[in-house]
Amino acid sequence: MALFLAGPIGYCAYIAFTDLQLTGQAHESFVGFENFRTAFDDEDFLNAVWLTLVFTFLSSVVGQNTLGLALAVLMRRASKAVRTVTGAVVITAWVLPEVVAGFLLYAFFRRDGTLNAVLDVLHLPSQNWLFTLPILAVSFANMWRGTAFSMLVYSAALSEIPKEVTEAAEVDGASGWRRMWHITLPMIRRSIGTNLMLNTLQTLSVFGLIWVMTRGGPGNRSQTLPLFMYEQAFQKSMIGYGTAVALLLLLVGSLFSLVYMRLLRTEV
Amino acid sequence: MSARRARSRRLAADIGLLTVAAAFAVPLAWVLLSAVDPKADVGVKSPDGFTLDNFDAVLTDEITFTPMLNSLLLCGGGTLLTVVSAALAAYPLSRYSSRLNRPFMLTILFATSLPVTAIMVPVYALFVRVDLIDTMQGTIFFFAASQLPFAIWLMKNFMDGVPKELEEAAWTDGASPLQSLVRIVLPLMGPGVAVVTVFSFVLMWGNFFVPFMLLLSPDQMPAAVSINDFFGSKGAIVYGQLAAFSLIYSTPVILLYVLIARRLGGGFALGGAVKG
Numbered sequence: 139m140a141l142f143l144a145g146p147i148g149y150c151a152y153i154a155f156t157d158l159q160l161t162g163q164a165h166e167s168f169v170g171f172e173n174f175r176t177a178f179d180d181e182d183f184l185n186a187v188w189l190t191l192v193f194t195f196l197s198s199v200v201g202q203n204t205l206g207l208a209l210a211v212l213m214r215r216a217s218k219a220v221r222t223v224t225g226a227v228v229i230t231a232w233v234l235p236e237v238v239a240g241f242l243l244y245a246f247f248r249r250d251g252t253l254n255a256v257l258d259v260l261h262l263p264s265q266n267w268l269f270t271l272p273i274l275a276v277s278f279a280n281m282w283r284g285t286a287f288s289m290l291v292y293s294a295a296l297s298e299i300p301k302e303v304t305e306a307a308e309v310d311g312a313s314g315w316r317r318m319w320h321i322t323l324p325m326i327r328r329s330i331g332t333n334l335m336l337n338t339l340q341t342l343s344v345f346g347l348i349w350v351m352t353r354g355g356p357g358n359r360s361q362t363l364p365l366f367m368y369e370q371a372f373q374k375s376m377i378g379y380g381t382a383v384a385l386l387l388l389l390v391g392s393l394f395s396l397v398y399m400r401l402l403r404t405e406v
Numbered sequence: 407m408s409a410r411r412a413r414s415r416r417l418a419a420d421i422g423l424l425t426v427a428a429a430f431a432v433p434l435a436w437v438l439l440s441a442v443d444p445k446a447d448v449g450v451k452s453p454d455g456f457t458l459d460n461f462d463a464v465l466t467d468e469i470t471f472t473p474m475l476n477s478l479l480l481c482g483g484g485t486l487l488t489v490v491s492a493a494l495a496a497y498p499l500s501r502y503s504s505r506l507n508r509p510f511m512l513t514i515l516f517a518t519s520l521p522v523t524a525i526m527v528p529v530y531a532l533f534v535r536v537d538l539i540d541t542m543q544g545t546i547f548f549f550a551a552s553q554l555p556f557a558i559w560l561m562k563n564f565m566d567g568v569p570k571e572l573e574e575a576a577w578t579d580g581a582s583p584l585q586s587l588v589r590i591v592l593p594l595m596g597p598g599v600a601v602v603t604v605f606s607f608v609l610m611w612g613n614f615f616v617p618f619m620l621l622l623s624p625d626q627m628p629a630a631v632s633i634n635d636f637f638g639s640k641g642a643i644v645y646g647q648l649a650a651f652s653l654i655y656s657t658p659v660i661l662l663y664v665l666i667a668r669r670l671g672g673g674f675a676l677g678g679a680v681k682g
Contacts, residue, residue: 216416227430230434235630346618380527384527399515
C-alpha cells in the first residue's frame with residue numbers, strides 16, 4: 139500500500155513541478171511553480187473548477203443528500219410493498235457499473251431519448267439536453283446513481299432514533315415539519331455530516347460517468363477537473379501540467395478528508 | 407393520531423415514493439426493453455416484438471467472453487489480494503494495542519476518502535517507469551492497493567466483534583497468531599469477510615478509469631472498458647446489442663449484491679464504516 143498509494147502521491151508532488159511530457163522530450167526539467175501559475179491563468183482550468191463546484195453542489199449536496207433523506211423519511215411511513223419496490227429500484231441504480239449507468243442516462247437524455255419523449259407527451263418543450271445543459275444532465279446522472287447510498291445511511295440513522303422522542307413531540311402537538319426540523323434533523327446531524335462528506339468526495343472523483351455521457355463536451359461545458367486533468371495529461375500529452383491539476387484535486391480531497399476525520403474522531 | 411389520518415399519510419408517502427421510483431426506473435426500463443427489441447432505439451418504447459438476437463450477436467469471444475474473463479481475472483485477483491492483506495493488517499490492529507494503532511487507523515481513514523481519480527495520472531507515469539503499464543498484474547496490484555484502506559477499515563471493525571477469549575484458549579494450546587487468525591477468527595467473522603470480499607469485487611468490477619488508464623492492449627481489456635467500443639468510434643451504435651451487453655456485464659454484481667443483502671438480513675453492510 140505504501141508503494142502503490144504513497145509512492146504515486148510523492149511522485150505526483152515531484153512531477154507537478156516539472157514540464158514532463160509524454161513524447162518528444164528526453165529529460166524533464168524542474169520548472170518550479172510554473173504549472174500552477176499556468177493553471178490559475180488558464181481559462182479552461184478555471185472553467186473546470188467552476189463546473190466541478192456546480193456538479194458537486196447540484197448532484198451531491200442538493201441531489202443525493204436531500205433526495206436520499208427524503209426517501210428515507212418517506213420509507214418509514216410507506217407500506218411495505220412500496221418500500222421494497224422503491225428500495226430495489228434505487229439500489230439497482232447504485233450497484234450498476236459506472237459505465238452502464240453512463241449509457242443508460244445517455245440514452246435517457248439524448249435528443250431522441252426518453253426524457254424528451256416524456257416531455258412531448260406532457261406537451262412540454264423538449265430540447266437536446268446533452269447539448270444545451272450538459273452539466274445539468276451529468277449532475278442528474280450522478281444523482282440517479284448515488285442517491286441510494288444516502289438513502290441507506292439515513293435509513294440506518296433514522297431507525298436509531300428512539301420512538302418515544304418523536305411520539306412525545308407528537309403528543310405536544312408539533313407538526314410534521316417542525317418535528318423534522320427541531321427533533322429529527324438535530325438527532326441525525328452527525329450522519330448528515332458524514333454522508334455529505336462522503337458524497338462530496340465521491341463526486342469529486344467521478345470520471346467514467348461524465349466521460350461516457352459527454353466526454354466533457356460539447357466544447358468544455360461539462361468538463362470537470364478529473365476530465366480536464368485527463369485531457370491535459372493524455373490528449374495534449376502534458377503530464378506535468380496534468381499532474382499539477384491532479385495535485386490540486388488531491389489537495390481539495392485531503393481538505394475534505396480531514397474535516398471528515400474530525401467528524402469521526404471520537405469513534406476511532 | 408386517528409387511523410384515517412395514519413392511512414392518508416401512508417398513502418401520501420406511497421405516492422411520493424412511487425413517483426421517485428418511477429423516475430429512477432425509466433432508464434432501467436430502457437435497458438431491459440431494448441435488449442430484447444429487434445429494432446431498439448435510444449428512447450424507451452414497447453419493443454417491436456421479442457427477440458434474443460441481440461444477445462446472440464454479442465455472445466462471442468471477442469465481444470463478451472474475453473472482456474468478461476479479463477474482468478474476472480482482474481477483479482478476482484484484486485479482491486483476493488485485498489482480502490488477504492486486509493485480514494493480515496487488521497488482525498494486529500484489532501488484537502494488540504499499540505500506540506501506533508490510532509495514528510494508523512486515522513491514516514487509513516484519510517486514505518480511504520482520497521479521490522483515487524486524482525492519482526491516476528502520476529500512477530500512469532510511474533507505471534511507465536517501472537514497466538508495469540499494460541500488464542494484468544500491475545493493474546491488479548493497483549486495484550488492491552486502492553481498495554485496501556477501506557477493506558482494512560471494515561475488516562478491523564468486524565474483527566473487533568469477535569471475542570478474544572476464544573483465541574486465548576487456542577493460544578494456551580500452542581497455536582501461533584497466524585493459526586488462530588485463520589482457524590478461529592476468520593471463520594467466526596464469516597459474514598464480515600463476505601462483506602469485504604463482495605464490496606471489493608463490486609467496486610472493482612464497476613471501475614472504469616483504472617483499467618482504462620493502465621491497460622492498453624485490446625485483448626486485456628475488461629468489460630468495463632470494452633463496452634466503450636460500442637460507442638462513438640464506430641459511428642453507428644447498435645443499441646439493442648449495447649443494452650444486451652450492459653445486462654450481461656451488470657448481472658454478476660447485482661447477483662452478488664442480492665446475495666449479500668440477504669445474508670445480512672437487509673441490514674446496511676457499510677454500517678461499521680459510516681456510523682455517524
